[in-house]
Amino acid sequence: MTISIRDLYQDILIQTAGQETVLIAIDGGGGAGKSTLAQKLKEVDAENVSIIHMDDFYKPSEQRKHVSESEIGGNWDCERVKAQVLVPLSTNQPTIYQRYDWVEDKLAEFHDVPSGHVVIVEGCYSLLFSLRPFYQFKIWVQSPREVRLSRGIDRDGEEQRHLWENLWMPAEERYIKAQNPMEAANLIIDGTGKTSVIENYEVTVLKKNDDALDV
Template identity: 50%
Template sequence: MEWLKNNKKNLLLVGIDGCGGAGKSTLADHILSIATEGIVIHMDDFYLPSHERKEMPDIGGHFDWKRVLHQVIKPLSERSPAEYQRYDWDHDELAEWHHVSASGVVVVEGCYATRDDLRPYYDYTIWVDCPREVRLKRGLERDGQEALPFWLDWMEQEDRYIEIQHPRDQVDFIIKGTRNN
């Protein structure tokens, strides 16, 4: 990751995308271990509360990409601090606010993080590639077998995103999510 080590900017905004279970969070944590200052912002914090979800979601599943754009990505891309309200998965509602300074490495990681509407704002974009069966296995190991219907629906929404927006073909780097290092 020479691009990270050679960074001379005060703020570096990085988007990490890929399907569920591909290894995006692991990569984000690795990037922060190299950076002298930084934070990871998870797209999971921008899930829509159930009362706001549509039966057939737009591209990007039930993630509020407009909120991540306006609360985080746009301000940071303008080198201004950002504040966002986290989605609480247990209570299905927006929870506490988080402050993000406009310095260091800010990684936005998660499914749909580099969708067409968000990609132009990043300094670097990364796609984490991983076979479907590995991702499903990882997801079920983490969430339990009872989550299989959720994962199958989730994967169907991801397939639609990939088919329409081709995010893998439009990023700066592709990383294999099956590597152990």
């Protein structure tokens, strides 16, 4: 079933009515279409929507040296996501968080996040077990591996292929197998963009919980 981005946004607001600050997670594998969906939702109501990227919480290389390969999402500082973003906003407190600079490989400037509006946390691992309880609405964006890999290489360059194939994608597969984030999602949305669906301000809902949306 297809729904417009505007209707999706309005239905989420209906489902989360009464919440002063609405926290939305958009999870999915790398290259699935998460950031595109988040941006399109923001464009519906730009003044009242903030987007926070999980990639801003990637750990500097010095910290990543100590991460076990078996640790789910260990290269992302999910405790910092919780402390700097989810805990304060869930109690309707404004907050600040520090962005990881991928070029300089260090933490960079701080960003303000007001409370009392919609805050989208987009990125793989946003639906980790430890983070799920903070969200009022959860979305998983589904795209096949080959589509995601192609998008990743187009974005990051062929020289980054080894990171996609040998590090990031295998880690995401372990996350999906161990924690089944799709099951926690209110909606699973098609991110393939076969007909530029997201770009045309519509999305196809692949699965919804019974109480998710009236679509």
